Amino acid sequence: MPQSSITAKRSYPLSSSEAKACSLLEQMTLEEKIGQMSQVNGGGWNLHDAIRNGHIGSVLNEVDVEKVNELQRIAMQESRLGIPLLIGRDVIHGFKTIFPIPLGQAASWDPKVLEQGAAIAATEAASTGVNWTFAPMIDITRDPRWGRIAESLGEDPYLCGVLGAAMVRGFQGNQLSDSNSIAACAKHFVGYGAVEGGLDYNTANIPENELRNVYLPPFKQALNAGVATFMASFSDLNGVPAAGNEFLMRQILREEWCFNGFVVSDWDAIRELTVHGFTANDRDAVLEATNAGINMEMASSLYKDHIPSLIAEGKIEEAELDSLVFGILKLKFELGLFDNPYTDPGQFPQPVNPDHLQAARDAAERSCVLLKNDHQMLPLSRDALGSVAVIGPLADDGYEQLGTWVFDGEAHHSHTCLQAVHDLAGDAFEVRWASGMSSSRSRDHDGHHEAVKIAAESDVAIMFMGEESILSGEAHCRAEIDLPGSQEALINEVAATGTSIVLVVMAGRPLTLGSVLDKVSAILYAWHPGTMGGPAIIDLLFGVAMPSGKLPVSFPRLVGQVPIYYARKNTGRPPSHENITHIDEIDGRAAQTSLGMSAFHLDAGFTPQFPFGFGLSYTHFDYREFERSAESIAMGETITLSATVQNCGSREAEEVVQLYIRDLAGNVTRPVRELKGFRRVPLAPGESKRVSFEIHTDELAFHNRKMELVTEPGGFHAWIGGDSNAHLWTEFQIRE
Numbered sequence: 263m264p265q266s267s268i269t270a271k272r273s274y275p276l277s278s279s280e281a282k283a284c285s286l287l288e289q290m291t292l293e294e295k296i297g298q299m300s301q302v303n304g305g306g307w308n309l310h311d312a313i314r315n316g317h318i319g320s321v322l323n324e325v326d327v328e329k330v331n332e333l334q335r336i337a338m339q340e341s342r343l344g345i346p347l348l349i350g351r352d353v354i355h356g357f358k359t360i361f362p363i364p365l366g367q368a369a370s371w372d373p374k375v376l377e378q379g380a381a382i383a384a385t386e387a388a389s390t391g392v393n394w395t396f397a398p399m400i401d402i403t404r405d406p407r408w409g410r411i412a413e414s415l416g417e418d419p420y421l422c423g424v425l426g427a428a429m430v431r432g433f434q435g436n437q438l439s440d441s442n443s444i445a446a447c448a449k450h451f452v453g454y455g456a457v458e459g460g461l462d463y464n465t466a467n468i469p470e471n472e473l474r475n476v477y478l479p480p481f482k483q484a485l486n487a488g489v490a491t492f493m494a495s496f497s498d499l500n501g502v503p504a505a506g507n508e509f510l511m512r513q514i515l516r517e518e519w520c521f522n523g524f525v526v527s528d529w530d531a532i533r534e535l536t537v538h539g540f541t542a543n544d545r546d547a548v549l550e551a552t553n554a555g556i557n558m559e560m561a562s563s564l565y566k567d568h569i570p571s572l573i574a575e576g577k578i579e580e581a582e583l584d585s586l587v588f589g590i591l592k593l594k595f596e597l598g599l600f601d602n603p604y605t606d607p608g609q610f611p612q613p614v615n616p617d618h619l620q621a622a623r624d625a626a627e628r629s630c631v632l633l634k635n636d637h638q639m640l641p642l643s644r645d646a647l648g649s650v651a652v653i654g655p656l657a658d659d660g661y662e663q664l665g666t667w668v669f670d671g672e673a674h675h676s677h678t679c680l681q682a683v684h685d686l687a688g689d690a691f692e693v694r695w696a697s698g699m700s701s702s703r704s705r706d707h708d709g710h711h712e713a714v715k716i717a718a719e720s721d722v723a724i725m726f727m728g729e730e731s732i733l734s735g736e737a738h739c740r741a742e743i744d745l746p747g748s749q750e751a752l753i754n755e756v757a758a759t760g761t762s763i764v765l766v767v768m769a770g771r772p773l774t775l776g777s778v779l780d781k782v783s784a785i786l787y788a789w790h791p792g793t794m795g796g797p798a799i800i801d802l803l804f805g806v807a808m809p810s811g812k813l814p815v816s817f818p819r820l821v822g823q824v825p826i827y828y829a830r831k832n833t834g835r836p837p838s839h840e841n842i843t844h845i846d847e848i849d850g851r852a853a854q855t856s857l858g859m860s861a862f863h864l865d866a867g868f869t870p871q872f873p874f875g876f877g878l879s880y881t882h883f884d885y886r887e888f889e890r891s892a893e894s895i896a897m898g899e900t901i902t903l904s905a906t907v908q909n910c911g912s913r914e915a916e917e918v919v920q921l922y923i924r925d926l927a928g929n930v931t932r933p934v935r936e937l938k939g940f941r942r943v944p945l946a947p948g949e950s951k952r953v954s955f956e957i958h959t960d961e962l963a964f965h966n967r968k969m970e971l972v973t974e975p976g977g978f979h980a981w982i983g984g985d986s987n988a989h990l991w992t993e994f995q996i997r998e
């Protein structure tokens with residue numbers, strides 16, 4: 263096998279796929295090797311000759327199974343060596359059956375939801391010949407201005423790591439060669455979620471210690487779950503774009519983590535190394551990218567244009583090139599493509615079938631988060647209502663509810679909220695409907711009158727507001743994150759009728775809702791809920807289902823608080839409700855040091871509108887008897903932290919029990935809390951359960967000033983509860 267810095271560390275015997283890859287590699291010409299490193303966009307220009315000549319190793323965005331089979335046939339039967347193609351497609355929250363956006367699925371705090379969603383997406387995609395997807399997106403982000411927060415699994419490394427690994431398992435199944443398995447891709451490696459200003463593609467500056475303690479862990483979890491590929495990010499990290507970043511791709515990914523899959527660039531990102539100003543020209547960009555260990559180039563053709571001369575001049579060793587090609591061939595053997603390159607759609611279940619739709623509905627139900635429910639306004643009673651006003655631009659829009667980055671889902675498959683209200687109402691109550699606005703961004707008030715009129719005539723107004731799907735996702739960032747257009751005005755006008763409002767928000771990010779909070783009685787945050795969002799949401803509003811979602815990301819009061827997240831550092835002057843003053847409470851001519859010298863905003867305080875991990879239910883949970891198994895443990899031991907959780911209401915429900923731990927003193931400052939465990943716990947009315955978490959000292963490790971992963975002896979606090987503000991606490995020591 264070709265020995266190189268990528269593979270030199272291998273100490274275990276070659277797998278069957280690796281041995282076959284080695285054998286094939288020895289037969290390949292330089293031109294054919296470069297061909298394997300080239301991914302081109304399908305669905306357009308004639309690829310046949312290029313494939314026939316061995317110039318293409320992968321095609322993305324071709325999902326016509328007949329065309330895919332023809333491309334594979336040419337590759338297998340008409341090219342010299344008969345190497346099958348990787349067929350890539352973004353399937354980030356469903357293929358035909360669309361699940362809630364990943365940020366919404368993360369709100370389920372249920373790995374089974376993410377795994378099942380990915381498995382269904384894989385099955386539907388594989389039926390078209392797709393054998394590789396560019397997901398999970400596991401960028402940690404704490405900036406809702408960034409449009410791609412919609413694709414992420416939120417702000418927390420632990421939650422993101424657990425859920426991202428579940429998606430890898432879902433996509434890749436028991437083995438990659440299974441017909442309904444597709445290769446997954448951990449993206450975007452790494453630090454993309456920290457782009458300055460929440461501006462997509464912008465620079466990200468992350469100290470290595472923070473990189474290793476916050477941004478890298480979910481990718482390590484994906485690698486541990488067996489993810490087949492990684493994607494390098496567009497962004498530059500500390501001045502070095504990922505596509506040319508040797509520290510990331512070689513030192514961390516290959517040397518430290520021994521990753522032996524392959525890395526694909528993002529779209530055109532190798533050519534963009536020159537646009538960044540990192541290289542002077544395409545040739546240098548190729549040199550940097552191959553040197554960094556980018557195996558495959560997406561969309562651009564610089565590898566094809568420049569590698570031959572760089573090899574000829576000895577700038578690139580062919581042995582190095584071999585190790586880049588090796589990773590690609592290995593995956594093709596692991597996928598079984600040499601033996602089964604063709605796809606028979608008849609071997610797959612019909613897409614958008616009842617089982618898939620039910621799974622999407624379950625996912626949407628578990629993803630919605632109840633943020634407010636004054637006076638137990640919800641659940642609504644089907645039999646007690648006479649009339650319901652359904653209002654808002656997102657109440658009956660099967661396209662917008664699908665969310666961002668959907669390429670194969672179809673709006674006509676969607677079940678909207680308006681349809682679901684009619685289905686549930688039957689003849690039990692009257693349903694009146696007015697969009698009120700032509701779109702979520704509309705600034706005109708023309709439609710407001712009709713909406714106000716039906717609200718005034720109805721027992722309750724359910725308003726479906728938020729963002730169209732295009733307002734989040736790649737390159738769709740917002741500097742303000744309030745309700746767009748004239749939505750706030752519409753809510754105020756409806757509130758003025760005196761009819762109670764239930765607000766349902768569909769959005770691709772946390773929105774600032776402070777200006778409407780006191781105008782509505784209840785808020786259900788539905789993210790973009792996907793194909794079955796309608797029935798899921800209506801079942802929740804009418805109590806057919808129980809809200810159980812929890813926020814995977816903090817909601818700011820004002821966009822000026824961003825970045826705001828629960829796992830913040832204590833600082834030397836931590837804020838508290840006792841030591842801060844609100845801007846409206848400042849005395850005239852107040853003395854300079856009178857306002858509380860601590861880390862807070864005069865006009866926003868220091869807390870989010872809704873904290874990470876928060877979500878209400880139609881019942882109430884009580885936590886008590888939080889106990890530790892020992893007052894102190896030695897390094898290498900495990901402590902068990904247990905509490906009793908009780909459902910104090912009259913309805914069965916699930917609670918997401920969360921465990922947070924703080925390391926009181928560290929070689930670098932440690933967060934005030936870190937999620938270290940969570941579990942969905944079903945509880946019958948009145949039922950109590952003892953919930954225990956076993957924490958090994960290794961789980962409290964962090965990277966210190968020397969970048970050593972260590973657990974330090976000392977004091978720890980622990981909290982258990984239903985969100986990141988959990989109060990029930992205990993403490994323990996780790997001894998030397």
Ligand code: GLC
Binds near residue numbers: 352449736
């Ligand atoms: C995009 C995205 C990436 C996606 C790729 C292929 O620009 O950055 O996440 O997988 O191109 O569509």
